[in-house]
Amino acid sequence: MRVTVIGTGYVGTVTGACLAYLGHRVTCVDTDAGKIANLRRGQMPIYEPHLNELLREAAAHGGVDFDTDLAPAARESDVIFIAVGTPSGPNGEANLTYLESAARSIGAAMDGSRFRVVVNKSTVPVGCGNLVEALLRDGIRERHPSNGKEIRFGVASNPEFLREGCAIADSLYPERIVVGAEEGETTQLLRELYRPLVEQRFEAPWFMPRPAGMARVPLVTTTLTSAEMIKYAANAFLAMKIGFANEIANLCDRVGADAREVMTGIGLDSRIGSKFLNAGLGWGGSCFGKDIRSLLHTAEEYGYQARLLEAALAVNRAQRQVVIQKLQKKLYILKGRTIALLGLAFKADTDDLRDAPSLHIAERLLQLGARVKAYDPIAMAACRDQNPGLHIQYCDSPYDAALEADGVVLVTEWSEFRNLDLARMACMMREPVLVDGRNFYEPEAARAAGFDYTGIGRCARPKHAPARPATIGVAGHVSSPVAALSDVPVVASLDVMVALLDGGAK
Ligand SMILES: NC(=O)c1ccc[n+]([C@@H]2O[C@H](COP(=O)([O-])OP(=O)(O)OC[C@H]3O[C@@H](n4cnc5c(N)ncnc54)[C@H](O)[C@@H]3O)[C@@H](O)[C@H]2O)c1
Structure with a gap:
């Protein structure tokens, strides 16, 4: 088939390359002449593993x-x-300018030579x-004021579920394809x-073998509206799942449990599943935040308060502060300190910095008077270009x-x-001091290497030293002060003592 893909960002470039690899003849279009010139060369x-190779193969298959x-x-x-991009507007509403402009241009370009699906x-x-x-x-009327009626087309929603960093595998071996349309002819063409x-x-590309056991991919057909909702619902659910893991990890930090153990324990329940339960410094990227805000905006338009979605945003906002609080707990004063960030991209295997936690952490550290150094294998140039006012030493x-730093934060x-x-x-x-924002290292190994290690919800207590109720000495209530203070010496008033007993202490 002949295919046009409008927008050569993360989604458009990968989609175009994959469809051409499958044998379709594809043209990728972008208004950014620089991007198009580069792609031709x-x-x-974007940085996406194997995209180069895929495009080379695609040229030899369907052609692109x-x-x-x-x-x-x-x-x-x-x-x-x-x-095309649909970034968040100031009130959370999706900015549809690019979409609208693309749709009008397509309308103006169409003629009656064939049935098309947009x-x-x-x-x-x-x-x-x-x-x-x-x-x-509108576009058709502009170009054909008197005779646009014979131009036949269908409109479909085909939400994209690829993840940056493994976008090609996600596109060639997806878990499902969703097609929402109102007429059969449109669905049939897709x-x-x-x-x-x-x-x-x-045939699987040499650099991206087909996963073992992969057979048919379910193609789910829905109404247009359901397909649009499926994408938002999927992203909102994933963001809430990570937010949930983070909230439980914050509680683990307080009670002395280990979030990794807890998540393994709940993730084996097939109703829950083990993916997306990694506690850390909060999600980022171009999609979760903007999509939840957009869904909240839709909810508001319909007079509905979506409380879980509000909480997902709030929990994530707060999570980015956890790293700062952990640094403060270890170092007390951050003014004049030097903190090194390992990683800037919002996740590994991408250069995408949209809504990256690293940027918020760096900004906050700078506000608090710290100096910020950073290293990222791929995203440093993009970070420097996109954030000229952010005074990071790359x-x-x-x-x-890490040289001469007072703390290192593993960000990506x-x-x-x-x-x-x-x-x-x-x-x-x-x-x-090492704050492991992704629970990436084993605490024991990091400590054995000489680090004062802290993760997110990783219990500081060695595994085989079980917690026992704290024994608190209260001066003035035991025969001898020495006997009272022989275990953990805390001097308390009567109300403190009542609170301690309520909390299970002896
Ligand atoms: N990035 C992801 O991981 C991901 C995953 C799933 C869905 N999505 C969604 O896919 C869409 C695209 O995301 P992206 O990350 O690829 O965006 P992007 O910002 O990387 O790329 C968008 C591209 O569209 C181009 N463009 C804008 N208006 C145009 C026009 N009128 N004609 C031609 N080109 C035009 C821009 O120049 C840009 O190159 C968004 O709605 C996003 O929410 C993104």
């Missing part, structure tokens, strides 16, 4: 080219994907299928487009970042941080 607009001019490609295409792959609020249809008609994926009858290696779980020589690093620091 083989330079990727890049253009700034939407009209010729759209006119030739059976399916036109819209994969697909929303961008994450858009409920109702955008109708909006796109109206804008396509079924045809996705048949090689659904049946998994393409370093050449993790060791360079890049695999290269797995093999760091922690003992060497600890020796280079002024104070060997």
Whole structure:
């Protein structure tokens, strides 16, 4: 089939490359002439493992080219994907400017030569299928004021579930494909487009083998509105799941439980599942925050207060402060201290810094008077370009970042941080404080390397030293002060004593 993909960001470039790899003839279009020029030269607009190789293979399969001019490609295409950005506006509402402009341009480009399907792959609020249809008609009327009626098209929603960092595997071997449309002809065309994926009858690329046991991919057909809702509901649920793990981890920190053990214990329950239960410094990235805000905005439009969604945002906002509080607990004063951030990208294997926790942590540390050094294997150039006012000292290696630092924060779980020589690093620091924002290291190993280690919800107590009720000495209530203070010496007043007994202390 002939396909146009509008937008060459994370979603558009990967979608275009995968569809061409499956044998379709694809044109990727972007208004950003620089990106298109780079793509033509083989330079990727984003960091995504194996995207280069996939595009090379795709050129040899269905064929893929890049253009700034939407009209010729759209006119030739059976399916036109819209994969432009839908960032958050100031009140949380999705900014639909790019979507609207793309839809109008597609309308103006269409003619009566074939039936086409225009697909929303961008994450858009409920109702955008109708909006796109109206804008396509506006575009058609502009170009064909008297005779646009014979131009036939369908509109579909085909939400994207890829994860940055493993976007190609997610696209070639998805867990499901969702297609929302109102007419059978539209759904049928998309079924045809996705048949090689659904049946998994393409040869797996050499760099991305098919997962063992992978058979048919479920293609879920729904109404347009349900498909739009599925995307938001999926992201909201995942964000809440991480938020839940973080909230429990914060409680673990207080009661002396280990969040990793707790999450293993609950994750084995198939109703819960073990994925997305990693406690840490909070989620980031371009999607969760903006999609929850957009869903909250929709809820508000319908007079509904979505309390769980509000809580998911609030818990995540608070979680980013946990790292700062842990540093304060270890170092007391942050003014004049130097803190090293290991990792800047919002997660490993991407250069995406949108809503990255690193930026909030760096900003807060700078506000508190600390100096911030950072090392990231991929995202430093992007961070420097996108945040010129953020006074971070960018370093050449993790060791360079740790040199003379008073604390290190593991922010992004890049695999290269797995093999760091922690003992060497600890020796280079002024104070060997390590706040592990991703529970990436084993506490015992980090401590054995000389670090004063703290994770998120990782119990400081060695595994085989069971907690026992605290014994508190209260001066003036036992025969001898020495006997009272022989265990844990705390001098308390009567009301403190009552509270301690309530809390289970002896
Ligand atoms: N990034 C992800 O992991 C991810 C995952 C699932 C869904 N999504 C959704 O997919 C959509 C795209 O996300 P992204 O991360 O790829 O965005 P992005 O910002 O990386 O890329 C969007 C691209 O669209 C281009 N563009 C804007 N208006 C255009 C127009 N009128 N014509 C042609 N090109 C135009 C921009 O120049 C940009 O290159 C968003 O709605 C997002 O929520 C993203």
